[in-house]
Amino acid sequence: xxxxxxxxxxxxxxxxxLAGNAQNVNSLSENFNVSRQAISLHLKILTECGLVAIRxxxxxxxxxxxLDSLREVANWVQQYHQFWNEKFDSLDKYINSIQKNKPSKxxxx
Numbered sequence: 001x002x003x004x005x006x007x008x009x010x011x012x013x014x015x016x017x018l019a020g021n022a023q024n025v026n027s028l029s030e031n032f033n034v035s036r037q038a039i040s041l042h043l044k045i046l047t048e049c050g051l052v053a054i055r056x057x058x059x060x061x062x063x064x065x066x067l068d069s070l071r072e073v074a075n076w077v078q079q080y081h082q083f084w085n086e087k088f089d090s091l092d093k094y095i096n097s098i099q100k101n102k103p104s105k106x107x108x109x
Contacts, residue, residue, distance in 0.1 A: 014042055015051060018065035025054075025061050 029036040046052035050069045
């Protein structure tokens with residue numbers, strides 16, 4: 001469920017907009033060519049994922065990004081990034097060594 005809103009344009013853009021500062025739902029909705037209800041649905045999903053917090057202040061609902069969850073994901077992905085970089089570097093060295101030891105096909109008959 002964590003990654004569900006991220007591929008969607010409004011979901012990812014909402015996080016980007018809220019990373020700078022908290023905004024109320026109406027001002028946030030003005031950044032998109034979709035209905036306020038659609039933005040509210042994205043906010044609901046982002047809230048369920050722990051990426052956005054909504055606080056009530058009078059009649060307004062203010063949204064703010066909670067980026068700690070994204071940092072946890074980035075750290076988790078970084079482990080695999082390093083692992084696969086090492087594997088690809090080893091593969092590259094192996095391929096280069098094979099190519100150096102490979103007999104030339106340009107022999108004249």
